[in-house]
Amino acid sequence: MESPSVGPDGDTIKHMFLDFMQMQEFAKHPIIMKKAQGVWYEDVRGKKYIDGLSGVFVVNVGHGNQRVIEAMKKQLDEITFAPPLHSTNLRAIELVKLIASITPGDLHTVKLLSGGSEATEAAMKLARQYHRQTGNPHKYKVISRYEGYHGATMGALAASGVTSRRSTFEPLPAGYIHVFPPTCYRCPYGLEYPDCAVLCARIIEDVIKREDPATVSSIIVEPIGNTGGIITPPQEYFQILREIADKYNVLLIFDEIITGFGRTGQMFAAHTFKTTPDIICMGKGMSSGYSPVGGLAFSDRIADAFYGDQSKGVQFNHGHTFGGNPLSSAAAIASISEIKDRKLADAATNTGARIWKRIGELDNLGIIGDVRGKGLIVGVEFVKDRKTKEPFPSEVGFGVRVGKAAIEKGLIMRADPNWVALAPPLIMSAEEADRMMDIFSSCVTEVAKSVGASPSS
Numbered sequence: 001m002e003s004p005s006v007g008p009d010g011d012t013i014k015h016m017f018l019d020f021m022q023m024q025e026f027a028k029h030p031i032i033m034k035k036a037q038g039v040w041y042e043d044v045r046g047k048k049y050i051d052g053l054s055g056v057f058v059v060n061v062g063h064g065n066q067r068v069i070e071a072m073k074k075q076l077d078e079i080t081f082a083p084p085l086h087s088t089n090l091r092a093i094e095l096v097k098l099i100a101s102i103t104p105g106d107l108h109t110v111k112l113l114s115g116g117s118e119a120t121e122a123a124m125k126l127a128r129q130y131h132r133q134t135g136n137p138h139k140y141k142v143i144s145r146y147e148g149y150h151g152a153t154m155g156a157l158a159a160s161g162v163t164s165r166r167s168t169f170e171p172l173p174a175g176y177i178h179v180f181p182p183t184c185y186r187c188p189y190g191l192e193y194p195d196c197a198v199l200c201a202r203i204i205e206d207v208i209k210r211e212d213p214a215t216v217s218s219i220i221v222e223p224i225g226n227t228g229g230i231i232t233p234p235q236e237y238f239q240i241l242r243e244i245a246d247k248y249n250v251l252l253i254f255d256e257i258i259t260g261f262g263r264t265g266q267m268f269a270a271h272t273f274k275t276t277p278d279i280i281c282m283g284k285g286m287s288s289g290y291s292p293v294g295g296l297a298f299s300d301r302i303a304d305a306f307y308g309d310q311s312k313g314v315q316f317n318h319g320h321t322f323g324g325n326p327l328s329s330a331a332a333i334a335s336i337s338e339i340k341d342r343k344l345a346d347a348a349t350n351t352g353a354r355i356w357k358r359i360g361e362l363d364n365l366g367i368i369g370d371v372r373g374k375g376l377i378v379g380v381e382f383v384k385d386r387k388t389k390e391p392f393p394s395e396v397g398f399g400v401r402v403g404k405a406a407i408e409k410g411l412i413m414r415a416d417p418n419w420v421a422l423a424p425p426l427i428m429s430a431e432e433a434d435r436m437m438d439i440f441s442s443c444v445t446e447v448a449k450s451v452g453a454s455p456s457s
């Protein structure tokens, strides 16, 4: 194994397993961050990078936010742990109250957890137990989407639809049914919006019928799907899902682990898409990453099914040691308050528009097939031929090359073979956005030239 090139602790990297990471490759040129401020990272060599991905859709209020830091410092002196098994604490109560005030509809009850996978797992378990307690003990199946990602733990992975992340670990738990996502640009049914009448949503009714409605507990979806390439459905997609879910007494779960807390231009994508689910899963931007935190917010209808005489045993049979951790709660309260008070969801809309405009200026390169997203989550799909939508051959890896060039020039973003994504902190200024887009544009132009793209096709 080649030795890592950086630092006295370089050898230790051989003994770390980073997320979904080919460690031997990473160890050759490891990126080791040392500090961060605002929208900037600095690595151990002193190289600066614009954080064009908010970590991974996490650092919504930016790095080094003093309000969050001060809240955490204060909390450290008060109390840092109170087990959710036999108590709670003031910060957890305050956080639940705050979340209930920003969620849509009557999603007033909150279970605090420590991360995204915990949230999606808990949501699917909550749905099963809810049905069991309301006279439908056979409703257990979960409908989710190909290309979706709901976490790395077994249940969350079973609901996920990313083949590369799933297949190694099969067989996964039973009872998870996948449907095609709303990838309008490459419709799985070969249709065009709006003539399609949103078949990708309507077909879920047929799936429920064929599975037997008495066996289906929930539908879990990301409002905007990251892993498939910032899959952004038509506006009515979720209203159709809501109607189907209501018709068959199936709970609608929004995995807002990426889209929550201002990212899509409103506090939750549920607001952006004007649809209230039964359960919202949250994580990532909930504390902007200052401390691990996650949670579920759910409707009064669900919550009520879990209140009852002790003899009925209707409590939610689920928990994690660090749920409602006081330090994490303090960080989340401060971060969410920043998003509210500084109107960072509006900022996401404005900065997002600025980014879209700059991407539009690259149109004459002839390789941008589609631009997708809402607010400050923007995906760009590259194609070899815009008319036929033919992608670049996989060995070209256009998006990955753009991502590598960007790292060289000091910009971090999400890069896949055929698409890239930008999702910077919501506090990004106009000047910083322009600087980010200067780097982005020069990288895309450079890679387009290197593959001999013919402009304006």
Ligand code: PMP
Residues within 6 Å of the ligand: 115, 116, 117, 118, 120, 149, 150, 151, 152, 222, 226, 255, 256, 257, 258, 283, 284
């Ligand atoms: N859901 C979505 C939409 C995610 O993007 C992620 C993480 N990338 C998860 C769930 C899992 O979250 P975590 O990594 O915090 O377990």
